[in-house]
Structures are given as structure tokens and as C-alpha cells.
Amino acid sequence: MMTSMESEQLHKVRHSLAHLLAAAVLEEDKNAKLGVGPVIENGFYYDILTSKPVSQTDLLKIEQKMRSLAKKNLAFVRSELSVAQAKEMFASQPFKIELINDIETKGTTAMDESLKQAGKGIVSVYATGAFSDLCQGPHVENTKDIARDAFRLTKIAGAYWRGSEKNPMLTRIYGVAFATKEELDAYLKQQEEAAKRDHRKIGKELGLFTIIDEIGPGLPLFYPKGALLRTLVENYIGELQKKSGYHPIWIPHVTKGELYRISGHLEKFDALYPPMELKDEASYYLKPMNCPHFMMLYKSAPHSYRELPLRWTSTTTNYRYEKSGELSGLTRVRALTQDDCHVFATPEQIEKEIALMLAMIQAAYRAFGFADFWVRISTHDPAHPENYIGDKAVWKQSEATLEKLIRSKKWKHEIGTGEAAFYGPKLDFMFRDAIGREWQLSTIQLDMNLPERFALEYTDKDGVKKRPIVIHRAILGSTERFLGILIEHFAGAFPLWLAPEQAWVMPIGKSHKKYAGEVLKLLSAHGIRAQLKDEDATIGKKIREGEQQKIPYMLIIGDKEVKSQSVAVRTKGADKGALKTKKLLAQLHMEIEKKK
């Protein structure tokens, strides 16, 4: 969410609101025991052990109390106490005492970044009116710095003290806060819209996918309609790649750990699933990324300069053991299918290859109707050349190439100096969806590290063996995440070429069924994904079901249509009148072809 305020000041506002929240709760409930109250994305929360349950309606009262407190123009006053003084001050707050003990013994509480203390034995405290809290700060100077109409308490959740089931369950009260009322309203509206578009909700309504307890979190299964959507998206990319001279390879999803010892992932990659340990052989791993497999396949045969650039691709699933708390529908999964490409090239070929990739990304975004995006160009930090590997000339040339190519496309972009990986510069594509949220999609990454680690070679014109450059590239990122974004961007009403069901043929009465069947056959024969809805239900009910199922074309057939060999077209929520079937087919095909 973009805001008009400097992020540092907004952080102070949110942190200060967390204190006001605790103060407000304490005024009503003298015996409430305070946990911690950090700043989070878009707002803040406070964990509190209350004497009686807090309800959603209580939030309004607490919010009002926070506004009253803020109205008093109270200063946030910092003081530093000894541990003994702090323990005296917080004698009635057992969780705070626990934190003070931690500060005493470890110099930090380790649970709350904001409570990290400068030195052992010194505890900082912020006071606001009658309320004091153990806190490292920083805060706004005075509650008048807080826009009282730009925050809102949003929800209540349960949270174990310090995240452990062994500890008491506290009440977590969440709030959001912005610089202005307008920004708060925009955020709340976006949230409301996002909830309507939630791909988990729509995925269920449209019968696209499900997650099953006995199989596991983060491992969605796709019903036929969802599987078809996957295929449509993946095949589109596949066709685009074929046209661009990319060649699919096939790699297994498991490997000996040896592969990741060579690549370095065994030490560095956090989200590896644990190994499958065998008695008579080395341990096997599920692959969390494809690069090492690609490198080994390249290495398994000799290569000549004549073969380069070698553009290899594979749409294949990777496995990452993400924390279960971080999983979310399709957008954060444990099995992610990437449209992964690796181009093996000479340094001279980089420009042409990147240009080809940009053209493919452009074509794909146009096909999917993704108009609003910008590019982050991550380059090296000139102040620290020692942080990077590879040929300096290649760095210089390729960074200049990336910038030149993006400029020539006239795409919005940002240069992230010092944000390159140690092994090469990078492009990231940020897509802004229908309700203004940003999603990272495509990536292009130059790599001078893996070719070195795997000692990749090609024989050049002069007979000398040289190292190729590797360029990693994904357009969709992952099929699963892309589908999640796609569902939310279109709120389930996909462009015609992507709709799993493109048309419903709906006879009004029994006497219309025969002709409806003929229309269905005609549509199917012309490659339209159509269904016959001839069950005994009113046409009104069928239309409502079609709207709910986001069917692009509902083709209603009554006496008039049978007589005139036409269909009454309902599309995008409106009746468009009768159309001869031949014209209908032409219209459908034109709309489908628009993606090209």
C-alpha cells in the first residue's frame, strides 16, 4: 500500500497507537496483563491477557477511548531505568517482568524487535499520560502527531504468549493505521475488495482446487476445471517458448544430496524438505529448484559454440517446506510449478537473449491482460566490487544492456543499485493488479556462479574451452501463484481464452433441448468449451448459477431461437440479444484470438 507519509514516521505512528491501544484496554480492565505490541504491515497489534473476553463490538469502544487519549495531546516520554526500578514499575505485569528478566540475563527479549535493549541492565520505558510501557521506541513526540481518523481496530485473534502452546493464550487486537483518512479508506476498500476476490473463496465457488488435511497444507489438488486452467496457462507459455526457439527438457523431482553439495544449496537453502535417508545409498532430496539439474544435463554432453545459445526450459514442480503459518491458498504453497528456463550463452549473446525474453514477457502480459507493471533493475554496488564474482567487463556490459533494453521499451523502472546478487544483475517485474496490489512476477537473472561451480564449458571457434553465462528466466514465476493472482485480478471472471467453461447452452423448456444439443455439438466441434445445462430448472435459476460460476457466454434457447436457428446471448452480466450461431462462433473466436 502506497502512502503519502515517510515510512519512518508512519512506523512511529503505528507503534504509538499500539501503546494507546494497551492504555485504552487497561483503563477499562485494570487487571489486564500486557504482552507485546509491535508494528506490522499496515498497522500494529497488542497481545493482552484480559479479565473477560473482548468482542468485535468492544473494539469500537476501545477505538473511541484511543481517540480520546490521543485528543489529550499527550507526550511520549522516554526514560531509562535499572532492572530493579523496572521490575518495581511493572510489578503487576508478569509478562513484562519476564521480558525484563530476559533483558537482565541476555540483553534482549528476543521476542520483540522493538524491545531490543542497548545494554545489559538498562531498560527503556515510554510514558504517555498515566500509561507506561517497556519499550525501545521510537515513538511520535506527541499524540497530536497521530491522525485520529486514520486508524481502525480491525480484528481479534488468539495468540499464545511467546508463540508457545505451553504458555497462556492472550487476546491479540489488530489495528491498521495510515497518514490520512483517505489512505485508511482506500486501504479498507481494497481489503473489502480483496476479500471478495480471495482466490481461496473463488477457487472453492468455481470448483478449481482444494486443500486436503490428510495430504497436507500448502499442497493444493486441482479439480478438472482448475487443472484445465493450469494447462491453459502453462500451454500458452509453452507455445510462446516454442515459437521463440526454447526447448523443453525433462528432469526428475528427486536427487541425491551430492547435487546440492556441488551447487551449494545444501548449506544455504533453508526450505529444503528433510532428506529421505537410506541405509544402502546416499540420502535423496526433493528438488527445491531446477538450476542444478539443468547444469548437470548441460554438463553431461560436450557443447560447441555452434549450439549456443542453448535455450532449455521445463515446467516442473519444486518443493519448499515453508512454515505452515506462512502458507496461503495458491499464492504460498509447498509444491510450486515453475516455468523455468535456463539459457546457456556466450557473453556476446546476452543482449539478444534478454531482448527475446523481454518480448516474451511483453506478449504474455498482453495475453493475460496485465497492463500495469514496472521493472526493478538490480545492479551491483560500485563501492564494493569485492562482493561480486565474475568478469567485470561482463557485469558492466550486461547492466548497461538491461537498462538500455528496459528504457527502449519505455517501461516504468527503478534501478536498485547494490541489489544485484553476488553472481549477476537481475530484472524483476512487479505487476499491479485490478485493486492496486503489487505482485512480483517475472524474473530474469544473470548467473556467473553456477557455470563456475559446475565447471560448464563450450568449445569456442578457436578450439578453446570457455565458460558459458547462464540466464535464469521465469515468466509466470509459478503456475500456482500465478493462478492465485489471476483469480484475484479477474475476480474469477477470466478472459474468454482462459475460462475453463466458455459457454453454457441453456434451453428454456423441454422442446428446446434438441436444438440446444445441436448448438453444443457445433460449439464443441469448433473448439469452444461449452456445457449443456438442460436440467429441469427455471432459466432464471440457471442464469444465476451461470453468473455465480462466471460463465463468459450464456446462450439461452427458447421458441424464437429454435425457429431462427440462433441463440440469445448473455455475456458480462447483460443480455445482448439474438445471434445466429455462425456469427456467435465468429465473435467467440475473435474474442479468443485477442490474446495474440
Next chain:
Amino acid sequence: MMTSMESEQLHKVRHSLAHLLAAAVLEEDKNAKLGVGPVIENGFYYDILTSKPVSQTDLLKIEQKMRSLAKKNLAFVRSELSVAQAKEMFASQPFKIELINDIETKGTTAMDESLKQAGKGIVSVYATGAFSDLCQGPHVENTKDIARDAFRLTKIAGAYWRGSEKNPMLTRIYGVAFATKEELDAYLKQQEEAAKRDHRKIGKELGLFTIIDEIGPGLPLFYPKGALLRTLVENYIGELQKKSGYHPIWIPHVTKGELYRISGHLEKFDALYPPMELKDEASYYLKPMNCPHFMMLYKSAPHSYRELPLRWTSTTTNYRYEKSGELSGLTRVRALTQDDCHVFATPEQIEKEIALMLAMIQAAYRAFGFADFWVRISTHDPAHPENYIGDKAVWKQSEATLEKLIRSKKWKHEIGTGEAAFYGPKLDFMFRDAIGREWQLSTIQLDMNLPERFALEYTDKDGVKKRPIVIHRAILGSTERFLGILIEHFAGAFPLWLAPEQAWVMPIGKSHKKYAGEVLKLLSAHGIRAQLKDEDATIGKKIREGEQQKIPYMLIIGDKEVKSQSVAVRTKGADKGALKTKKLLAQLHMEIEKKK
């Protein structure tokens, strides 16, 4: 390999030849120490610690000696000795002594089936002339029962005594033996032909796939041409299924163990990869089969009789930890991609569904050029109805249906009474390849067990919840194994529609390159997978390379062809003269379409 002799008699011949082999070696090498000599597929071997290395040329001499012994019309005479007597008889044979000790203590040697003894303390011995061997038998009565021109010693290998690296390495001499010389010759010819067609050899020559040490045995990786072959095969089946009203679903390759607790695989399935053990969650497994995932996806939503039959399919990889010694190229792998289908149906729908499956199998075999096959119909054992679960009426009806449908196709078949699984009858398709070897391919299996274990339901017309029947079905079996068979059946010279490279356009000189480029463009624009071979090499060299690469169409272009806007066609090893490009395209398309 088919033979004219009863398998029991042939087993005796082979076993007796193993004895003659040991006797022949001992005649030359008095100090040789004998291990064991069992019967194996097509022949026998004997493991022997010889005084000096045995070479391939020695085999001929040993073979001659075996023939001389056989010519003597020696009887095989069985006697039973006490352990003490046996130890005395085999005092100079330490391995035999070891076996006798085992018989003394355990009643069996556990290493050699043929040495299993009836009772503790009794050792049976077979004498043939001067030679005696510790042996349970049975043997031929006399060496005259052995056709002396129907066996051959084939190869030598090293083998640790009792398979353990801690023991001495013995020399294993292999032989093959049949009832007649004709059968031996046919077998040797088949072996020679099989070696030429070995898919591992051809796979390497054509650049289709490779197996990489650091990734692991049984886990092939596919180069672009091999990946394309996979896709062509899988897409053919995909299209066939689409036409037949099958719907792809998508399932993850991992699952919590809980799924296999429900299905029963956790206890019963041997080849599971070991679990990935997590601290904070249940263990995860790689899926070794798809059925449980399909069952759970069905179960995750309510179903009405109106939806049935529900034909779900997924081309997805399973993982089976086969012993490394049993792995072989593509035909026995650890990651196998199945064209798996599960049809959920009412009992009344079985006939129509099986008929549809048979039609699909027939279409596929025709497309792949697999003409010679037969079907095994596995039915229940009427003597033991207690061994089977499910409705008896369904068993009766479905077994009759299977037989009726196969008969109506006029396909060769065999009825395997008592060979059904406990949960339903089955069809297996046995394909005989170009050199007479049999491969099991397609399977259709009725299942009344999994629907029960997963408590699957549909709501019938009468509002009552009922259990569907599940029909498992695979046409290819697995993509990997099918490709292995395909490569060997065609010796790499695939039908045009399956050839990864369908045509090479080959200009003879520099002045022909421009027109050759135009021909390539034309072919590519018409969907022909063509390559331009315009490197500076003689046309003779290019043709040899094309033959070696099994390129179906080589299109040679010289002055004459440029002038007449044609190409000189070389196909199936012969020059077919010049053809206008338009005619060529028509011919190519006709040949490709033949698969339909």
C-alpha cells in the same frame, strides 16, 4: 522366450548342465573351489573360485568338455548322506562345507533355492560320472536327455561368494540352454538383435536421455529430443482421453503419511521412499501411486448420480525405491510417469466404461504400430469366494462383461482363473515386440476396495447414498517404460509422427543454402519438425549422420533441385528421387495422419 519343451523338463536340463559345467571346470582345474550353480531365466550359471582366470576363449573349451561328458550318457544319481559323510565327501571344497554347516544348523543354506533340504542333518548329493555335487535336484535321468547342440556358455562375470563384499570374488560362468538347436539359435539371434536395439545404447546415440551419477540411478533426465518424444506420446494419450470425455486433474507428488494409512499402502507397499521426517508436523512421503490422491479428491466434494461416470486422469510421476541392481535404463526406473485414470462409476456403467477403454487402447496400439498383443483376463477363484471382497453380483457381471468384450474384439486372450486381485477382476495387455519379446502394457482393474476404505459416495436417483465402483486404467503403463519399449521395438526409427526430428534439409554446396533455408521455413510453417544441415561437410557424411540419427526424411538439395524448386528425397535408407515441395508436404502429412 517360448519353447517346445515342458518348463519342468527344461529346468532339469538347465540344472544338469550347471553340474556338467562344474565337472568340466574341475577336470581342467583340480583345485577349483565350487560355489553354487542355479538355474536362471533361459539358462544357468556356476560360481567357481578358479586357480587361474577364465577367459572368453576358455568358455569354448569348457563347452566342448561339457559336450564330451554329456556324450558319455552318464546317469544323475541321487543319494542322501549324513552331515558327517557329506563333510568328508566335500572336504576339499570349503564353500560346500560352509553350505553343509548351514544345513546342519538351519536346515537350509538360504542362498540357493535348489539346496533347500528336506530335514536337518540329511544332505542330498547328485553324482554324474566322477563328479558329485551337493544338490537338492531334480535333474534329468541321464546326460543323453540333454540336447548337446542346444546349449552355449555365454559370458563370465565376477560375483562375491554369497553376494557379500567381505567374501572372496568367484568367477561366474553363464550358460543358456533350450530344448532344440533351433530354439537356441532363435534365442541367440534375438539377443543379438536386442543388443543392437538396446534403448540405453540408442538413447545415447540419438541424444534422448541420460542418467547422471550425482542425481542418482533410476532417475533419467531427458534432453530436448527425448523430452519431445515424451510429450508426443503423452499428448497423444491426452488427446485420445479428451475425445473420450476424460478430464485431467492435478495432484501434488507428496503427501502426509496419513493418506497411506487410510489406503493401507503404508503397511503393504514395499517400494516407498523413506519418509521425510519433520519435527513439528507429521512425516511426508513421495507418492508411489496416484489412487489415494484421486480418492481423496473425489471425496472432497459431494457427488450426484448425474455426474457419473466421472472419468479423471492425470499424467503424473510416481516414485518407487526399486533396488539399484534391478534398475535398467528407462524400463525399470525410480521415477515413473503414469498415464493414470480412475473412473468412478455405478455398477450399471461398468460395461460401457470398459468398452470405451478397450476402444482407446485399440486406437493407441494402432497409432503406435503395435499389432501383436494378447489379453490376460484375471478372474476370481470360484473355489475360494472368501478371498474376495465386494458384491458377488458385481463380480459375476463384470467378469462376464470383460470376457464378452474381449471376445467381441476377437483379440487373443487367456483366462487366469484365480488371478484377480482380492478387490476386483483385471485385464492385462501383453505386447509382443518386433523381435518377439513380450512386454506388459495396458491394464484395466476394477476396484471395490478403495471406494470402501475411503468411504466414497454418490447420491443416487432415489436420494440414497451409494458406493461407486472405481476402475483403474493405464494405456502406456508409464511414459518412461513405454519409451524404452518404443525405442527397442522400432530400433530408434520411429514412425514419422513420433520422430523428434522428422526431416533434415541438406544443401550440397554453398550455392544451395539459400533455397534450403526456404525449404526449411516452408516445412516448419507446415508443422514439420525439420533441421537445416548446412555445415561444411560432404553430403555423404551428412547422409551417414542422418542414417545414424534415424532421420525419417533426408531432403538433399543441389543445382537440379534449386532449379526445379524440388528436393531429392532419401527415406528408409533409399533414394526416392526428386519431389516438388508441395507434393513432399502432402506426402509427409499423409504419413503423419496414418496414426489416426
